[in-house]
Amino acid sequence: MTEAVSGDNSGMDDTSVPFRAGFACFVGRPNAGKSTLTNAIIGSKIAITSNRPQTTRHVVRGILHRPNSQLILIDTPGLHKPKTLLGERLNDQVRQTWSEVDVVGLCIPADEPIGPGDRFISREIAELKAKVVAVVTKTDLVSRATLLKQLTAVNEMADFAEIVPVSAITGEQIEVLVDVLSKHLPESPQLYPDDMISDEPERVMIAELVREAALEGVRDELPHSIAVLIEDVEDEETDQGPRKKIYAEIYVERPSQKAIVIGKGGSRLRVVGTRARKEIAKLLDARVYLDLHVRVAKDWQRNPKYLQRLGF
Numbered sequence: 001m002t003e004a005v006s007g008d009n010s011g012m013d014d015t016s017v018p019f020r021a022g023f024a025c026f027v028g029r030p031n032a033g034k035s036t037l038t039n040a041i042i043g044s045k046i047a048i049t050s051n052r053p054q055t056t057r058h059v060v061r062g063i064l065h066r067p068n069s070q071l072i073l074i075d076t077p078g079l080h081k082p083k084t085l086l087g088e089r090l091n092d093q094v095r096q097t098w099s100e101v102d103v104v105g106l107c108i109p110a111d112e113p114i115g116p117g118d119r120f121i122s123r124e125i126a127e128l129k130a131k132v133v134a135v136v137t138k139t140d141l142v143s144r145a146t147l148l149k150q151l152t153a154v155n156e157m158a159d160f161a162e163i164v165p166v167s168a169i170t171g172e173q174i175e176v177l178v179d180v181l182s183k184h185l186p187e188s189p190q191l192y193p194d195d196m197i198s199d200e201p202e203r204v205m206i207a208e209l210v211r212e213a214a215l216e217g218v219r220d221e222l223p224h225s226i227a228v229l230i231e232d233v234e235d236e237e238t239d240q241g242p243r244k245k246i247y248a249e250i251y252v253e254r255p256s257q258k259a260i261v262i263g264k265g266g267s268r269l270r271v272v273g274t275r276a277r278k279e280i281a282k283l284l285d286a287r288v289y290l291d292l293h294v295r296v297a298k299d300w301q302r303n304p305k306y307l308q309r310l311g312f
């Protein structure tokens, strides 16, 4: 059980407490709430979330600065049964990430019984050098009694360093979780400068925002068939001042999917462009011009050439 107290040490200059820094990631079966939790902790929209499983593709990092620690969060895609080359590469990427972190937070939803998926992942991470903290997510969805039962079940499932119940939606216990994760980091000097919240390449983050906008409202029709490549980002001067000119390509697998993305007379693509542009402008804190193209790349999920181009 967690024994950490949530504390705001800001302003304190306590040299007797060693500085800790390192990497942490959340793992868990699809839909366990990993991305939402990462967002709640970092406080900025850097990992794509959706109510469909397996939407997190890229390893995204957020950096959390505290007076005595620096926690670097890595967001991994869910481990799943690989059906395509993309699936296999994603699983390799997940295992690679797991082997590099200091602390792993195993996310188990409070509102669903523990299943074979949770046990499978739990066994895999038990082999790692990392400390494993069990995170019981979505506590806002259950009663205290149900939560207590789930905490007991999690406690019996494996030997965790700690168990922390949280709700990413209400924010309950988020600070406690950060304290617990930070406590298990190794003693180390700061690894990144103070003002960084992410070292994910800007283009990957921009691509995620375009992808999210393109999927909005049509997730059922095109769940995994969309990928986005940022071809170029240019700084340009205009009469209204500087702005970023971004060239993005949306890849789909079939002409029918291209039609869905573009919509009648290009109507949907305009909405996608506007939505994505606003989000990108927020991310970059700049004026943005977005040039969007939709291309059909047959079976890109199975084609090593495309996968490489798209960064997998």
Ligand SMILES: Nc1nc2c(ncn2[C@@H]2O[C@H](COP(=O)(O)OP(=O)(O)OP(=O)(O)O)[C@@H](O)[C@H]2O)c(=O)[nH]1
Binding pocket: 028, 029, 030, 031, 032, 033, 034, 035, 036, 037, 048, 049, 050, 051, 052, 053, 054, 055, 056, 077, 078, 137, 138, 139, 140, 141, 166, 167, 168, 169, 170
């Ligand atoms: N009520 C409630 N819902 C949550 C909470 N955390 C996540 N969810 C919802 O659960 C669903 C899945 O959350 P994600 O964060 O996308 O889950 P994930 O584990 O990253 O999923 P994959 O990317 O598929 O591996 C979304 O609909 C979230 O809104 C929470 O604390 N409370």
